[in-house]
Amino acid sequence: MGKSVNDAIELFGYAEHTHETVWVGSKGGLRLRSDQPIGRVEMTAKSHARTRSTWYGVETHDFSNVVVADIDKDIRQRLAWQERKIDMPAGRYDTVFPSGSVADFYVYMMWVAGARAAFEGQSVFSKQGGGTRVGEKLSNVGLQLFSDPNNAQLNGAAFVYSTASTPFTSVFDNGQLQKRCDWIKDGVLESLVQTRASAKMTSLAYTPLGNNLIMSVDGATGSTLDLVKQVKNGLLVTTLWYIRMVDPNSLLLTGLTRDGVYFVKDGEVQGVTNNFRWNDSPVSALSRISAAGANEWTQPREWAGDMANMSAPALVIKDFNMSTVSPGN
Amino acid sequence: MIQAQDLVEKILARASSDECIVIVSDKTQANLRWASSTLTTNGVLQERSVTVIAFIKSKDGMASGGVSRTNVDEGDIDSLLAQAVSSANKQFLQQRPREQLRITHQLPRILN
Numbered sequence: 001m002g003k004s005v006n007d008a009i010e011l012f013g014y015a016e017h018t019h020e021t022v023w024v025g026s027k028g029g030l031r032l033r034s035d036q037p038i039g040r041v042e043m044t045a046k047s048h049a050r051t052r053s054t055w056y057g058v059e060t061h062d063f064s065n066v067v068v069a070d071i072d073k074d075i076r077q078r079l080a081w082q083e084r085k086i087d088m089p090a091g092r093y094d095t096v097f098p099s100g101s102v103a104d105f106y107v108y109m110m111w112v113a114g115a116r117a118a119f120e121g122q123s124v125f126s127k128q129g130g131g132t133r134v135g136e137k138l139s140n141v142g143l144q145l146f147s148d149p150n151n152a153q154l155n156g157a158a159f160v161y162s163t164a165s166t167p168f169t170s171v172f173d174n175g176q177l178q179k180r181c182d183w184i185k186d187g188v189l190e191s192l193v194q195t196r197a198s199a200k201m202t203s204l205a206y207t208p209l210g211n212n213l214i215m216s217v218d219g220a221t222g223s224t225l226d227l228v229k230q231v232k233n234g235l236l237v238t239t240l241w242y243i244r245m246v247d248p249n250s251l252l253l254t255g256l257t258r259d260g261v262y263f264v265k266d267g268e269v270q271g272v273t274n275n276f277r278w279n280d281s282p283v284s285a286l287s288r289i290s291a292a293g294a295n296e297w298t299q300p301r302e303w304a305g306d307m308a309n310m311s312a313p314a315l316v317i318k319d320f321n322m323s324t325v326s327p328g329n
Numbered sequence: 330m331i332q333a334q335d336l337v338e339k340i341l342a343r344a345s346s347d348e349c350i351v352i353v354s355d356k357t358q359a360n361l362r363w364a365s366s367t368l369t370t371n372g373v374l375q376e377r378s379v380t381v382i383a384f385i386k387s388k389d390g391m392a393s394g395g396v397s398r399t400n401v402d403e404g405d406i407d408s409l410l411a412q413a414v415s416s417a418n419k420q421f422l423q424q425r426p427r428e429q430l431r432i433t434h435q436l437p438r439i440l441n
Contacts, residue, residue, distance in 0.1 A: 001363075001366050004366055005366050009366075010365050010366055011363060011365075011366045012363065012364045012365070013362070013363050014360065014361070014362050014363075015360065015361045016358060016359070016360040016361075017358065017359050017360075018356060018357070018358040019356070019357050019358075020354060020355070020356045021333070021354070021355045021356075022352065022353070022354045023333045023334055023337050023351075023352070023353045023354075023355075024337075024350065024351070024352050025334075025337035025338070025341055025350070025351045026341070026348065026349065026350045026351075027341050027344050027346075027348055027349045027350075028348060030350070031337075033334075161352055163352050163378075163380040163382075163395065163397055164380075164395055164397070165393070171350065171382045171393050171395060172391075172393065174350050174352070174382070175350075
């Protein structure tokens, strides 16, 4: 912090570590326990009399992977990019999303991925004329989205526990084995979130929602900045914020960009531009992926604390709909 | 404070419903917040949540009812169990309206 103060960079942030242990027992003899340590650091940095602002987030189990020098390097790079300001109009842009904003976008998709709602005609995953869209190709790339309690980095509970029944979980499923569930496999919708009752109703496999979510694109490597190099004319966002539903049928979402949008030309950041209100659907965006980076452990910003165990790649989404200019910082 | 696993055993030992599930979550947290490059707040949190779910058989199937509370000690066990059972019994009374709800849910699909 001393170094930042010397360079007139103001730091605002939050660090948290939580350890949760869950015990489940039944009269019939079930005895299970799960330990889940999780933490995160969020850093907002402002400079030049607070006219420049950026954000960085990192998720952790024990803070051993939190490298302050990396946070410092990233925020200084982004604040430096903000030296040049370029106003851009609303429109559709090829947009680079860091893994954290990909997480914010796709956690929402999982929250409406209940099989029963789809089967009853109430979600983006409902099939016209009845049934669900399971089996339908959703992505133009070899995209994988799954939950796996045995993932080496993002451990999850090995069993299902539910204190109250919801469209996603049932108290009758307490103690069921949590296995790997593929939600999207090779770009095809493979399964929806099930209780045992909804699995019977939809005649699909029982696929309960796990504690973690892993997204990857086959063969994809590199970082967010490597993706920037592949963009001819587009934008780089920092984070998405205030994400809300517009139309459940297409899962059209709206939200804002926050803490820095950058204009990219011929693979290089040219400077900072204005923030936008955006209107787009994570399901539709799956079929407009023009480049992807390596899968990395990441932190959603809006849903930080709601979804702790997620890894995702940075993505370039073609023609992302930045619907209006947002005057906010 | 009573150990979580002992609490689970003690609740289950006194449960008289056809089935009973107990879920105990123990959470500890430490947090820090800073603004204008100065530490502003720090916090330590300790939380226990206890859920008791009672299951009661009837000729139509199995009803469930649950209750979640914090700050539970051994003296609260009987009232927790009674509340879960009472909540499960209410499900029998609600069965008729639930059936009707299911039918209205299917309407949009018929209209398709």
